[in-house]
Amino acid sequence: MDIYARKSRWKWYLALGGLLIIAVSVVFTKYLTDKLAEEERKKVE
Known part of the structure; x- marks a missing residue:
């Protein structure tokens, strides 16, 4: 082989x-940001 x-x-x-x-x-x-976004939504509610 050369x-x-x-x-x-x-x-x-x-x-x-x-x-x-x-x-x-x-x-x-992307997985981490989606998870973080979901947690933040739960905190706001």
Whole structure:
């Protein structure tokens, strides 16, 4: 296997890992904000 092909594959794995981390953090942040909004609604009532 060529060294340049290995480096290219490594970059793709790194990019996919980064996208996965971003996606998980966005979903988790949405979950937390929805939960917080619901708690605040209950406090107001």
